[in-house]
Amino acid sequence: MRAFVLYDKDGTITSIGLPAAAETGRQTLQSQSGHEVAEVDLPDDDSARSATAGRDNGADLTERLARLMTQYRIDASGQGPSLVRRETPRGSV
Known part of the structure:
Protein backbone atom coordinates (compact mmCIF):
# COMPACT_ATOMS: atom_id res chain seq x y z
CA MET A 1 0.00 0.00 0.00
CA ARG A 2 1.21 3.49 -0.85
CA ALA A 3 1.04 6.58 1.36
CA PHE A 4 1.99 10.23 1.03
CA VAL A 5 4.38 11.52 3.69
CA LEU A 6 5.56 15.02 4.55
CA TYR A 7 9.01 14.96 6.17
CA ASP A 8 11.76 17.33 7.30
CA LYS A 9 15.51 17.39 6.54
CA ASP A 10 16.17 14.82 9.29
CA GLY A 11 13.63 12.37 7.84
CA THR A 12 11.09 12.97 10.60
CA ILE A 13 7.59 12.35 9.26
CA THR A 14 5.32 15.27 10.12
CA SER A 15 2.24 14.15 8.21
CA ILE A 16 1.02 10.99 6.51
CA GLY A 17 -2.03 10.22 4.41
CA LEU A 18 -3.44 7.44 2.29
CA PRO A 19 -4.51 8.19 -1.28
CA ALA A 20 -8.25 8.45 -1.77
CA ALA A 21 -10.21 6.07 -3.95
CA ALA A 22 -9.35 6.47 -7.64
CA GLU A 23 -12.80 7.82 -8.53
CA THR A 24 -12.32 10.85 -6.23
CA GLY A 25 -9.35 12.15 -8.23
CA ARG A 26 -5.64 12.55 -7.46
CA GLN A 27 -4.76 13.86 -4.00
CA THR A 28 -1.44 14.63 -2.37
CA LEU A 29 0.14 16.52 0.52
CA GLN A 30 1.52 19.98 -0.24
CA SER A 31 5.14 20.62 0.70
CA GLN A 32 6.01 23.39 3.12
CA SER A 33 9.18 25.36 3.64
CA GLY A 34 11.86 23.02 5.01
CA HIS A 35 9.83 19.90 4.20
CA GLU A 36 9.55 17.46 1.32
CA VAL A 37 6.70 15.24 0.14
CA ALA A 38 7.13 11.67 -1.04
CA GLU A 39 4.86 8.82 -2.00
CA VAL A 40 6.23 5.65 -0.38
CA ASP A 41 5.32 2.02 0.13
CA LEU A 42 4.14 1.24 3.63
CA PRO A 43 6.19 -1.52 5.26
CA ASP A 44 4.83 -5.05 5.16
CA ASP A 45 4.69 -5.69 8.90
CA ASP A 46 1.99 -5.93 11.55
CA SER A 47 1.80 -2.19 12.27
CA ALA A 48 1.45 -1.32 8.58
CA ARG A 49 -1.15 -4.03 7.95
CA SER A 50 -3.18 -2.83 10.92
CA ALA A 51 -2.84 0.79 9.74
CA ARG A 86 13.55 3.98 13.75
CA GLU A 87 15.95 2.29 16.16
CA THR A 88 14.09 3.94 19.03
CA PRO A 89 10.56 5.13 18.23
CA ARG A 90 10.02 8.86 18.66
CA GLY A 91 8.54 9.68 22.05
CA SER A 92 9.71 6.47 23.74
CA VAL A 93 12.06 6.39 26.69
Missing part, protein backbone atom coordinates in the same frame (compact mmCIF):
# COMPACT_ATOMS: atom_id res chain seq x y z
CA THR A 52 -4.41 -0.01 6.40
CA ALA A 53 -7.01 -2.51 7.59
CA GLY A 54 -10.51 -1.40 8.51
CA ARG A 55 -10.62 1.86 6.61
CA ASP A 56 -14.23 2.25 7.83
CA ASN A 57 -13.16 3.44 11.26
CA GLY A 58 -11.46 6.83 10.85
CA ALA A 59 -10.35 7.11 14.49
CA ASP A 60 -8.60 3.72 14.41
CA LEU A 61 -6.92 4.52 11.09
CA THR A 62 -5.71 7.89 12.40
CA GLU A 63 -4.26 6.26 15.51
CA ARG A 64 -2.51 3.57 13.48
CA LEU A 65 -1.02 6.06 11.02
CA ALA A 66 0.16 8.19 13.94
CA ARG A 67 1.89 5.09 15.33
CA LEU A 68 3.64 4.58 11.98
CA MET A 69 4.88 8.18 12.17
CA THR A 70 6.59 7.45 15.49
CA GLN A 71 8.03 4.09 14.43
CA TYR A 72 9.42 5.09 11.02
CA ARG A 73 11.36 7.88 9.36
CA ILE A 74 12.23 8.75 5.77
CA ASP A 75 15.61 7.77 4.36
CA ALA A 76 16.31 9.87 1.26
CA SER A 77 19.89 8.65 0.79
CA GLY A 78 19.05 5.82 -1.63
CA GLN A 79 17.49 5.91 -5.08
CA GLY A 80 14.42 7.62 -3.65
CA PRO A 81 12.71 8.34 -0.35
CA SER A 82 11.75 5.22 1.58
CA LEU A 83 10.47 4.36 5.03
CA VAL A 84 12.93 2.88 7.50
CA ARG A 85 12.20 1.72 11.03
